[in-house]
Amino acid sequence: LSSDREQPVNITADRMRADEREGLSHYEGDVFLKQGSLEIRAEEITVYLEEGEVTRIIAIGEPAKLQQQPDDREMVYSEARRMKYNTRNGELLLLEDAWVKQSGNRISGKRIHYDTSNSIVTANRDTAPKQSGDSQDDGRVRAIIEPKEKQDAGE
Amino acid sequence: MNKLQVITIILLVILIGAFSNWLLTDLDTQPRVISREVRHDPDYYLENFTATSMGENGVAKHRLVADYLEHYPDDDSVVIQQLTLDLFRQDLPPWTAQANQGVVYEQGERVELSGEVELHRPATDHDEALTLLTEKLTVYPQREYAETDAAVTITSDSSETRAIGMQLDVAQGLLELLSDTRGTYVINPR
Numbered sequence: 407l408s409s410d411r412e413q414p415v416n417i418t419a420d421r422m423r424a425d426e427r428e429g430l431s432h433y434e435g436d437v438f439l440k441q442g443s444l445e446i447r448a449e450e451i452t453v454y455l456e457e458g459e460v461t462r463i464i465a466i467g468e469p470a471k472l473q474q475q476p477d478d479r480e481m482v483y484s485e486a487r488r489m490k491y492n493t494r495n496g497e498l499l500l501l502e503d504a505w506v507k508q509s510g511n512r513i514s515g516k517r518i519h520y521d522t523s524n525s526i527v528t529a530n531r532d533t534a535p536k537q538s539g540d541s542q543d544d545g546r547v548r549a550i551i552e553p554k555e556k557q558d559a560g561e
Numbered sequence: 562m563n564k565l566q567v568i569t570i571i572l573l574v575i576l577i578g579a580f581s582n583w584l585l586t587d588l589d590t591q592p593r594v595i596s597r598e599v600r601h602d603p604d605y606y607l608e609n610f611t612a613t614s615m616g617e618n619g620v621a622k623h624r625l626v627a628d629y630l631e632h633y634p635d636d637d638s639v640v641i642q643q644l645t646l647d648l649f650r651q652d653l654p655p656w657t658a659q660a661n662q663g664v665v666y667e668q669g670e671r672v673e674l675s676g677e678v679e680l681h682r683p684a685t686d687h688d689e690a691l692t693l694l695t696e697k698l699t700v701y702p703q704r705e706y707a708e709t710d711a712a713v714t715i716t717s718d719s720s721e722t723r724a725i726g727m728q729l730d731v732a733q734g735l736l737e738l739l740s741d742t743r744g745t746y747v748i749n750p751r
Contacts, residue, residue: 411748412748413748414745414746414747414748415744415745415746415748416743416744416745417742417743417744417745417746418742418743418744419742419744420740420741420742421737421738421739421740421742422722422724422737422738422742422744423735423736423737423738424735424736424737424738425734425735426653426682426685426687426688426734426735426736427652427653427734428687429685429686429687429688430687431722431744433742433744441748453744453746455687455688456687457684457686457687457688457689458684458687458688458689458717458718458719458720459719459748459749460720460746460748493748
């Protein structure tokens with residue numbers, strides 16, 4: 407929901423380590439984050455604080471899983487091995503084997519930019535050098551947009 | 562003085578009389594005098610004191626302020642009432658422990674805090690002031706380390722975290738929550 411990013415962020419986990427010098431809280435073990443309708447499950451979530459305010463959240467998983475209910479459309483699902491969430495402007499970066507799915511449309515790529523305020527996805531080519539052994543995924547964006555009628559028929 | 566005051570004074574006098582009477586009889590009926598070494602009696606006490614211990618570089622490492630302290634020779638323990646223990650650090654604000662009671666073992670190596678135990682830390686450049694509440698806490702002042710296996714609640718202006726079990730490496734500035742951790746952060750979007 408567009409109101410998600412004003413909601414408190416709730417995180418549950420087995421353990422947490424707060425580093426006073428770095429200003430971060432690192433949650434580990436069955437980590438679950440919830441902010442309004444936005445939910446992320448991951449192995450590790452690190453919360454970065456500035457003057458006591460959360461500014462950035464990084465989720466790492468094998469993969470980390472996200473879901474969010476947009477105001478006017480069906481639930482969005484996403485997976486990525488790394489998620490960078492800017493809690494100030496609500497923008498979320500999905501990195502490494504990332505994909506986003508919503509009502510039959512699926513976008514995957516190395517690097518997907520997802521705006522949690524209005525659930526807009528923009529995927530851009532991976533500018534990082536092509537790692538060896540990455541033959542299958544050459545960083546190109548793959549979007550599967552199903553024709554509208556087929557979607558309705560499918561529902 | 563009206564009637565009520567007179568009655569309360571009389572009542573008070575009766576009460577004090579009865580109490581001191583009970584005290585006397587109780588003392589007399591002490592069955593037998595236990596030898597000094599076995600008895601757990603204090604051999605000295607201090608009132609309203611401050612004890613500061615310095616690091617090698619002459620900078621205060623920790624400071625204990627308390628209302629009352631008793632030393633027990635039989636197990637060489639020290640019991641402190643209403644204490645405040647500051648644990649200082651070089652480049653970070655101090656952690657301050659407060660509790661109704663602290664029992665000191667091993668010549669100050671270990672202090673067991675109990676009774677409304679609180680840990681406070683002023684704001685740092687990253688984070689707000691923190692307050693940690695728990696029912697008991699073991700502090701190792703020399704090692705600059707504290708831990709508990711009890712439930713803890715950590716609050717700041719815009720966050721609250723709960724867990725079971727905590728370990729605090731004061732010198733390193735690392736606070737670990739051991740299980741069943743729940744954090745809530747209020748967000749101020751821009």
